[in-house]
Amino acid sequence: MSKLLIWPARPLERIYKDTPPSRVGEPLRLSCLRNEYEGCMFGLRAEVNVEKVRLQVSDLKSEVGTISSHNVQAHFVGSIPLAFNSPAPLEELERKAPCEVPDPILEAEEMDLQAGVTQPCYLRVYVPSEAEPGEYEGFVKAEAPGVEARLKVEVRVHPLTLPRRRSLYVTNWFSVEDIARVHGVELYSDDFWVVFGRWVKFMAEYGQNVFWVPLDTVRVYASEEGYRFDFSIFDDYVETLLKNGAELIEITHVAGFKRWGGREIELRSFKVIQGEGSFKSEPGERVLPHMLKALETHLREKGWLERTVIHVADEPTEDGIEEWRRVSRIVKEHAPQLRRIDAVETTGFDDDLEIWVPTLHHYDQWLEEYEEARRRGRELWFYTCLNPQGRYPNRFIDFPLIKTRILHWINMAYGLRGFLHWGYNWWYGNPFKDLNPNLPPGDTHIVYPGREGPLPSLRLEAMRDGLEDYELFKLLEEEILFVKRELGGKALKLPFERRALELCRKAMPSITGYIRDPRKLIELREEVINEIQEVRKQPLALLITEPPEWKPLTWGPLMVLVRGVCEEGTEVEVNGKPVPVEDGYFATYAFPGSKGEITVKLKKNGFEKVILRRFQIVE
Secondary structure, three states, X not given: OOOEEEEEOOOOOOOOOOOOOOOOOOOEEXXXXXXXXXXXXXXXXXXXXXXXXXXXXXXXXXXXXXXXXXXXXXXXXXXXXXOOOOOOOHHHOOOOOOEEEEEEEOOOOEEEXXXXXXXXXXXXXXXXXXXXXXXXXXXXXXXXXXXXXXXXXXXXXXXXXXXXXXXXXXXEOOOHHHHHHHHOOOOOOHHHHHHHHHHHXXXXXXOOOEEEEOHHHOEEEXXXXXXXXXXXXXXXXXXXXXXXXXXXXXEOOOEEEOOOOOXXXXXXXXXXXXXXXXXXXXXXXXXXXXXXXXXHHHHHHHOOHHHEEEEOOOXXXXXXXXXXXXXXXXXXHHOOOOEEEEEEOOOOOXXXXXXXXXXXXXXXXXXXXXXXXXXXXXXXXXXXXXXXXXXXXXXXXXXXXXXXXXXXXXXXHHOOOEEXXXXXXXXXXXXXXXXXXXXXXXXXXXXXXXXXXXXXXXXXXXXXXXXXXXXXXXXXXXXXXXXXXXXXXXXXXXXXXXXXXHHHHHXXXXXXXXXXXXXXXXHHHHHHHHHHHHHXXXXXXXXXXXXXXXXXXXXXXXXXXXXXXXXXXXXXXXXXXXXXXXXXXXXXXXXOOOOOEEEEEEEEOOEEEEXXXXXXXXX
């Protein structure tokens, strides 16, 4: 056995300190689009103590080009001691506590290895938009004085480019006070804005495009007319957000419930600066109407009004909804153009809320009521926090990483416009050692404090991968819509673009019935990538089935309706049966084969295309 062993995991698999070497000699394989990040863990283990191990990466090279090593990063991964588990069945957890779970991606340049203990590591690759498609190879090297180990890296770059846009709204609530504290800067000082800009840029790079703005950034002064409002800190804050990737400004809550689940609500108070410079606390009933009017006017003057939302009071339940609605109407009265958003624990907000953000499990359980709100024009997001638990996906440290990545497949599967989580950096004690004992592990944060800014976690990497998966589905939708327009006629009348949703639902037939096997999720992702590349191939054709492919078929016997559009003059066969084409449209029924397959063959002018659907058969 060599002195130092290095081996790859598979995407979404964790390597722990006690993970034994496996797949030694195999390459670390990734599949990427251009303008996409992908990553994977790998392990290091020495048979004797080894000091000052460093990681190095090479360029990735193919016959057609090079991806610079600047776009390839290898990091050591820290492990968090876990004294207790999240509330969930044992089979939903990755490990039972007590244990140490790999999570923070460290900035340490070197690491000492203890004999017989695995060091978890992480490789991240970014494929530039200009990269040529092809098969790229390189390596990551671990070396210390007198010892070295190499891991081959293989990256397949597909001839597709992930759009730079962000189609989902994503917000993680963060503590500006903790940002200032860990970097030793005064809140809202010149040094703070430099640090804060780095944090916002980092957050945007990982897919966040909605950022909350504390209402306290608006200073309130007593004046002869009543109140004067100073927006200078507010403006510096918002301009920092917009300069670094924010798309939506999220004003914090104007009120709060006296206890969770209760009926009593109170407007927040404000520190009002008196003429001599002292502060006086004044109730919201007195200040808020004036502030809301001034805020809306200021946002309009700055051109920010249409990209701003405001919170009323967090998590109203059925007991408190009427009081919540009373406060919401105060907001509407004094700032009528400002859209309202809240994380909610009930339904029935009617026109008093523009953006409804239910917890994931409540959306699942009360789906009909939420969908009725959407039909009436309300916008729907979802949120996670210490809930949901059990079999629902969430981003707790002891959950498998697939549960974090698949959150944004839910956005696609159910058409939910955004995602909210409260805990970005609300650390408890030393975040590298301490977890809040009153909350599921990791609920409070998904980043760690670094020297210059935040450090990502494995969960944050999985979250960004999920957001990129969402854009991949939207890309398939767009390709299908392009072909619909090219074919015209009846192609425009049927929802062929639902194919993207159909593939997503194969991973998620229900919110708790999602794929648990990372390899199956990655295989399905590859299916989406391949289908995008096939859509425009000749002869042009689109297919829709009833039921859709994601729904299992129960024998009774089996029959599937097959409808499609294609170019005029195309010959069509469905499971070997010729099907007539009239005005570019064909339709028939089909009995799935022994493996549940339906095969559609299309031929025209020497071009041939095969479209396959595979159904799960339930006896």
